[in-house]
Amino acid sequence: MSQVDIQDDKQELIVEAALKRFAHYGPSKTTMNEIADDLHLSKALLYYYFPDKASLFKAVVDRILNNYFEEIECEANHAKSIEKTLLTLIDVRHDFFMKYYNMGLNRNIIDCTEGSLDEIIYNAIKRETIFMKKLLTKANDKGEMQIENPLEAAELYMDVMAGVRFSILTPNTRSAILDEDTAKVINRKQKQITELFIRAYRSIN
Amino acid sequence: MSQVDIQDDKQELIVEAALKRFAHYGPSKTTMNEIADDLHLSKALLYYYFPDKASLFKAVVDRILNNYFEEIECEANHAKSIEKTLLTLIDVRHDFFMKYYNMGLNRNIIDCTEGSLDEIIYNAIKRETIFMKKLLTKANDKGEMQIENPLEAAELYMDVMAGVRFSILTPNTRSAILDEDTAKVINRKQKQITELFIRAYRSIN
Structure with a gap:
């Protein structure tokens, strides 16, 4: 060694x-x-x-995100349809946020304080968008969907998924850490939007 | 008198x-x-x-919002299809934010400082959701769309429209007032999502 x-x-x-x-x-x-x-x-x-603690914290967040990406890639490889894949990913994301609830990852995203996590989270969103583009391209190839521009569709889908998280935060909960009940509402809304998204892009065949 | x-x-x-x-x-x-x-x-x-200035500012925002609602109701009465209506409303909203750019309305929504506008804006979102529900119900009645639960669909649509605004804000722009370029990106994304939304709910007839 x-x-x-x-x-x-x-x-x-x-x-x-x-x-x-x-x-x-x-x-x-x-x-x-x-x-x-x-x-x-x-x-x-x-x-x-x-x-310092900040550098260790960053390394930990990096590790958590890597685990997350491994998990969603694994799930995507095993799901039978694009619909099942996207719905499963919403649950994985939900469980992931709940598991690391105390890490304050959600808080950091919606907080206005100088967030050292900003860059890491921004890169993670970019990485997930690329991953999403691959999923949509695969669904296209399999004839499950008919998407002209998979990257644009992936970006749109990611925007909407992230956006729902913010938009349901009312004045009272805006700067608080996401609680479990709010997370459940977000989970449900994300699934509804995913169903719409799939319906809109579904192949005519 | x-x-x-x-x-x-x-x-x-x-x-x-x-x-x-x-x-x-x-x-x-x-x-x-x-x-x-x-x-x-x-x-x-x-x-x-x-x-005080705060109470006058609130009255001004109230006035602006009333003008806004009058305008979108007028537009909705004149547009020929639900698609045209929703796309027009996005432009009305865009122009409205740009016209009152210096009022800092956008800033207040994404800011974490104690925002006295929170309640007014929260109520405006609720009011627009009800308005949207009416539009969708009308589209249902005309056979343009097939929506089982128009209120739920309206909420979802409003969440997504508001959400896009937040989700495209990158770490660098998050706490800044929305600039014109960012507003244009939001406008474009909102229209893309609206097209998807309509396609997903389009009547089979």
């Missing part, structure tokens, strides 16, 4: 431990000390890998 | 004058003094009608 591999392993372990703490207690209630203790690491060594 | 009528007239004149100033210079760059001067009113009399 090379020095680089050992370093990568250590970094991996730190991200895993931090993910557990962040997900359970939330980033604001987690200290670097606690993460070091969980791993029986010296604080100095922890700071060698991650100079 | 009764005392009440005269009072109403005066109030009306103040709102008209304030609207002009607010729309041109923006609320933050308009003073109560300037509005009083425009009307050759004493400051005391102006404050008799509106105890």
